[in-house]
Amino acid sequence: MKIQGLNGVEQVQNPKKSAGVEKSAGNASSEPTVNISKTAANREDFLRALEIVKAANTPDIRADRVAELKAKINDPAYINESLIKLTADRVVDLLLG
Numbered sequence: 001m002k003i004q005g006l007n008g009v010e011q012v013q014n015p016k017k018s019a020g021v022e023k024s025a026g027n028a029s030s031e032p033t034v035n036i037s038k039t040a041a042n043r044e045d046f047l048r049a050l051e052i053v054k055a056a057n058t059p060d061i062r063a064d065r066v067a068e069l070k071a072k073i074n075d076p077a078y079i080n081e082s083l084i085k086l087t088a089d090r091v092v093d094l095l096l097g
Helices: 038-055 063-074 081-096
Strands: none
Touching: none
């Protein structure tokens, strides 16, 4: 029995065999190469930095910095229009990018 096409699909005549995997002409070395994205590289840098920080046993809270900021907040002259504007601008920048 010979099928002469189904719903507009013709028979395949002389199918070509795949040539297989082609080697890159630009890389004469037999060593494989790996390319990683910038995002992956940044993540790797971040994880490496995180390991260094954890290994250094640094405290999670810097008491000296907290005391300094508490003193600034309690000073009535610290909170003024320019600080409020600066803070508002930073919040808008973070929200809108």
